[in-house]
Amino acid sequence: xxxxxxxxxxxxxxxxxxxxxxxxxxxxxxxxxxxxxxxxxxxxxxxxxxxxxxxxxxxxxxxxxxxxxxxxxxxxxxxxxxxxxxxxxxxxxxxxxxxxxxxxxxxxxxxxxxxxxxxxxxxxxxxxxxxxxxxxxxxxxxxxxxxxxxxxxxxxxxxxxxxxxxxxxxxxxxxxxxxxxxxxxxxxxxxxxxxxxxxxxxxxxxxxxxxxxxxxxxxxxxxxxxxxxxxxxxxxxxxxxxxxxxxxxxxxxxxxxxxxxxxxxxxxxxxxxxxxxxxxxxxxxxxxxxxxxxxxxxxxxxxxxxxxxxxxxx
Amino acid sequence: xxxxxxxxxxxxxxxxxxxxxxxxxxxxxxxxxxxxxxxxxxxxxxxxxxxxxxxxxxxxxxxxxxxxxxxxxxxxxxxxxxxxxxxxxxxxxxxxxxxxxxxxxxxxxxxxxxxxxxxxxxxxxxxxxxxxxxxxxxxxxxxxxxxxxxxxxxxxxxxxxxxxxxxxxxxxxxxxxxxxxxxxxxxxxxxxxxxxxxxxxxxxxxxxxxxxxxxxxxxxxxxxxxxxxxxxxxxxxxxxxxxxxxxxxxxxxxxxxxxxxxxxxxxxxxxxxxxxxxxxxxxxxxxxxxxxxxxxxxxxxxxxxxxxxxxxxxxxxxxxxxxxxxxxxxxxxxxxxxxxxxxxxxxxxxxxxxxxxxxxxxxxxxxxxxxxxxxxxxxxxxxxxxxxxxxxxxxxxxxxxxxxxxxxxxxxxxxxxxxxxxxxxxxxxxxxxxxxxxxxxxxxxxxxxxxxxxxxxxxxxxxxxxxxxxxxxxxxxxxxxxxxxxxxxxxxxxxxxxxxxxxxxxxxxxxxxxxxxxxxxxxxxxxxxxxxxxxxxxxxxxxxxxxxxxxxxxxxxxxxxxxxxxxxxxxxxxxxxxxxxxxxxxxxxx
Numbered sequence: 001x002x003x004x005x006x007x008x009x010x011x012x013x014x015x016x017x018x019x020x021x022x023x024x025x026x027x028x029x030x031x032x033x034x035x036x037x038x039x040x041x042x043x044x045x046x047x048x049x050x051x052x053x054x055x056x057x058x059x060x061x062x063x064x065x066x067x068x069x070x071x072x073x074x075x076x077x078x079x080x081x082x083x084x085x086x087x088x089x090x091x092x093x094x095x096x097x098x099x100x101x102x103x104x105x106x107x108x109x110x111x112x113x114x115x116x117x118x119x120x121x122x123x124x125x126x127x128x129x130x131x132x133x134x135x136x137x138x139x140x141x142x143x144x145x146x147x148x149x150x151x152x153x154x155x156x157x158x159x160x161x162x163x164x165x166x167x168x169x170x171x172x173x174x175x176x177x178x179x180x181x182x183x184x185x186x187x188x189x190x191x192x193x194x195x196x197x198x199x200x201x202x203x204x205x206x207x208x209x210x211x212x213x214x215x216x217x218x219x220x221x222x223x224x225x226x227x228x229x230x231x232x233x234x235x236x237x238x239x240x241x242x243x244x245x246x247x248x249x250x251x252x253x254x255x256x257x258x259x260x261x262x263x264x265x266x267x268x269x270x271x272x273x274x275x276x277x278x279x280x281x282x283x284x285x286x287x288x289x290x291x292x293x294x295x296x297x298x299x300x301x302x303x304x305x306x307x308x309x310x311x312x313x314x
Numbered sequence: 315x316x317x318x319x320x321x322x323x324x325x326x327x328x329x330x331x332x333x334x335x336x337x338x339x340x341x342x343x344x345x346x347x348x349x350x351x352x353x354x355x356x357x358x359x360x361x362x363x364x365x366x367x368x369x370x371x372x373x374x375x376x377x378x379x380x381x382x383x384x385x386x387x388x389x390x391x392x393x394x395x396x397x398x399x400x401x402x403x404x405x406x407x408x409x410x411x412x413x414x415x416x417x418x419x420x421x422x423x424x425x426x427x428x429x430x431x432x433x434x435x436x437x438x439x440x441x442x443x444x445x446x447x448x449x450x451x452x453x454x455x456x457x458x459x460x461x462x463x464x465x466x467x468x469x470x471x472x473x474x475x476x477x478x479x480x481x482x483x484x485x486x487x488x489x490x491x492x493x494x495x496x497x498x499x500x501x502x503x504x505x506x507x508x509x510x511x512x513x514x515x516x517x518x519x520x521x522x523x524x525x526x527x528x529x530x531x532x533x534x535x536x537x538x539x540x541x542x543x544x545x546x547x548x549x550x551x552x553x554x555x556x557x558x559x560x561x562x563x564x565x566x567x568x569x570x571x572x573x574x575x576x577x578x579x580x581x582x583x584x585x586x587x588x589x590x591x592x593x594x595x596x597x598x599x600x601x602x603x604x605x606x607x608x609x610x611x612x613x614x615x616x617x618x619x620x621x622x623x624x625x626x627x628x629x630x631x632x633x634x635x636x637x638x639x640x641x642x643x644x645x646x647x648x649x650x651x652x653x654x655x656x657x658x659x660x661x662x663x664x665x666x667x668x669x670x671x672x673x674x675x676x677x678x679x680x681x682x683x684x685x686x687x688x689x690x691x692x693x694x695x696x697x698x699x700x701x702x703x704x705x706x707x708x709x710x711x712x713x714x715x716x717x718x719x720x721x722x723x724x725x726x727x728x729x730x731x732x733x734x735x736x737x738x739x740x741x742x743x744x745x746x747x748x749x750x751x752x753x754x755x756x757x758x759x760x761x762x763x764x765x766x767x768x769x770x771x772x773x774x775x776x777x778x779x780x781x782x783x784x785x786x787x788x789x790x791x792x793x794x795x796x797x798x799x800x801x802x803x804x805x806x807x808x809x810x811x812x813x814x815x816x817x818x819x820x821x822x823x824x825x826x827x828x829x830x831x832x833x834x835x836x837x838x839x840x841x842x843x844x845x846x847x848x849x850x851x852x853x854x855x856x857x858x859x860x861x862x863x864x865x866x867x868x869x870x871x872x873x874x875x876x877x878x879x880x881x882x883x884x885x886x887x888x889x890x891x892x893x894x895x896x897x898x899x900x901x902x903x904x
Contacts, residue, residue, distance in 0.1 A: 033642040129523050133545065133885070200636060200708065208531040208634045209886050279708045280636025282886045283545060 071125035078118035134213025149191035169248035196233030534899030565863035569829025671804030728871035731846025767894035
């Protein structure tokens with residue numbers, strides 16, 4: 001495989017997967033909710049995504065007259081680009097990885113911070129009250145949850161002694177990090193949900209409260225980009241969990257790529273299950289939860305991990 | 315009955331409320347006999363304030379303004395009987411402690427058509443007086459803001475006046491050009507100053523958010539203008555009327571029988587529960603006695619609709635807090651019950667199945683098997699859902715202590731039904747003044763003393779269980795008997811009789827072509843409906859349609875108290891409060 005072909009294939013596969021996971025979510029949610037879900041277009045409704053894409057591309061690309069036009073158009077692009085960039089560092093299998101560099105994890109944190117801009121700018125540029133409320137919620141939520149997301153990750157870094165994801169995977173050859181870092185995993189998982197604002201942390205777009213939050217004014221493909229961005233986010237966080245805590249592509253008998261897909265798929269399903277099961281906390285309760293409970297816990301996790309590691313090194 | 319006898323204050327009447335006649339000379343009153351046994355007194359507009367505030371101050375006070383409405387008396391046929399002038403304002407008070415209603419009527423001249431406001435005595439009088447102004451043009455002097463409430467601000471005329479046409483065909487065709495559209499749009503703009511709101515405090519500006527009329531969680535077309543500081547609600551102004559269809563006006567043009575389907579659509583989740591008070595009020599007026607079988611079937615069907623309505627409430631309550639799944643489970647179970655309703659009545663949500671003097675049909679064969687299947691199936695499911703929703707810790711932190719009010723607050727605002735019982739007030743009409751044989755059933759009235767959103771939801775879940783209990787007893791003890799009374803006013807009459815003799819055939823012909831003629835008089839009936847107390851007050855002039863039908867719906871006063879219980883909370887809490895009230899906009903706007 002030539003080097004320029006790999007990223008292209010990964011990009012296309014990811015975009016397809018992003019769209020396809022919308023179908024997956026709808027079908028699986030329906031299964032858990034005693035419904036059928038989309039089952040008309042193609043076998044098992046698999047081509048629903050295609051129909052949706054045709055619809056969303058042919059819709060009028062409308063920018064509200066009261067919006068800040070430039071920012072309004074740029075915002076959905078940011079979320080797509082940032083999430084896709086995040087995939088650049090993921091080792092899908094031993095030699096399927098776009099970019100291999102030493103400080104990959106820091107790069108990832110930077111990327112996820114940047115994607116906050118997308119939502120904030122979308123909210124502010126829409127010049128609509130619901131969008132503004134959504135943007136305010138996002139800003140507060142993401143900034144708080146990013147703090148301990150980084151801290152939770154540091155536990156893994158201490159164990160692997162490296163910021164590079166390939167090294168982290170390699171360090172898990174014998175034991176997966178979930179065994180050493182159960183708390184760190186839970187913390188990262190919660191932060192991950194908040195980061196991609198999925199239920200139950202979907203406050204920025206809580207439809208029963210603020211209609212559609214930051215993307216209230218969006219339509220056609222610009223809305224579609226937010227939508228696919230969200231699902232790409234789910235895949236990204238799931239693959240990160242796999243990579244950081246569950247040994248990445250490693251596993252017996254099956255080929256590495258399949259292991260990676262299986263593990264990631266499991267977490268994607270778990271994200272969907274959460275959405276089906278859990279109601280939404282209030283905005284201030286979410287903040288209290290982050291700063292009073294999760295932050296001290298992640299500091300504790302870091303402290304204990306560091307102490308144990310130092311004492312073992314002796 | 316002569317007019318003199320009618321208006322005299324008898325000793326019997328005095329014995330009913332001795333306090334009142336001790337305080338005021340009985341010369342100031344004129345009595346009216348009504349079919350519903352509610353003490354009805356005519357008083358002059360000068361004394362009404364003093365009387366009402368006295369009634370509120372006595373021991374076991376009449377402290378709930380149950381209803382306030384007006385009547386246009388200008389076309390009344392039997393004007394001579396009462397001290398009637400051009401318009402009448404009716405104040406109906408309820409004493410929870412005494413379980414008693416009292417009705418005061420004030421006759422008003424057309425010029426000047428005005429009366430002093432009672433908003434300083436009863437908080438919930440505000441909307442009722444606005445409604446009376448909106449629909450009749452009666453000015454309430456010193457009312458804080460007497461504006462249109464059910465009709466758009468640009469509306470011309472007062473539709474419940476008798477001269478206002480009752481059919482759209484009597485007007486020119488409706489058009490909406492660009493200019494008119496702009497005018498209507500402008501009229502809907504929320505002006506904070508009008509409601510005494512400041513636009514900013516010392517530090518920053520407030521945001522005024524227009525929540526609704528199209529919003530995912532306002533359950534219909536309900537608009538609340540919010541004054542927000544960040545996400546904190548400083549003040550709220552509920553705006554209703556988007557679902558107004560003029561049901562009370564329609565009642566004046568339809569026959570008594572022909573109005574039944576319209577009642578179904580008042581609380582559109584209540585189905586036959588809406589027929590209930592209307593039918594019972596008419597039966598009281600006409601003196602129709604129905605068989606035990608009819609009573610039992612009516613109770614059974616009404617309890618089915620209570621469950622159906624509470625199911626939807628339960629699902630949407632969870633959904634509004636962000637739990638997506640329960641609503642689907644409950645909708646599936648609702649379908650099961652709707653299938654039974656359909657098998658019995660032929661329709662699902664709006665069967666319009668009760669008739670004056672009976673029911674549309676008898677129960678079909680095999681109804682009990684279907685019903686038993688459901689009553690065995692549903693309680694287990696309900697337990698499951700209760701664990702899923704009520705024991706969920708996020709639901710708990712979102713709803714415990716939210717939208718809390720006390721028993722006194724509830725009475726001040728005219729709250730009835732589960733919203734009242736959640737404050738610890740044991741007032742369920744099925745127990746305290748049983749109708750249609752409710753006294754024969756063994757069930758308990760769930761109570762709670764927290765008065766918050768969580769309590770209101772928990773109580774409704776328990777009510778579903780009690781309804782199942784009642785339905786089981788109905789199945790077990792369903793009496794035999796006719797499904798219609800043999801009374802001339804029964805509509806449509808039993809046709810087996812009309813095939814045999816000419817008298818009943820004439821009756822049948824008249825009843826089905828012109829509609830049955832109800833005797834002259836006034837009647838009302840209140841039932842414990844799905845959302846609170848629903849009552850119909852009807853005035854008959856001895857014709858084939860009502861002179862005035864007043865529909866007192868529970869949701870109307872419930873919405874009025876939203877600002878009081880949501881001040882200082884977050885936007886997300888307001889959604890929980892709205893969900894926990896369980897209202898239907900058609901029930902509010904009629």
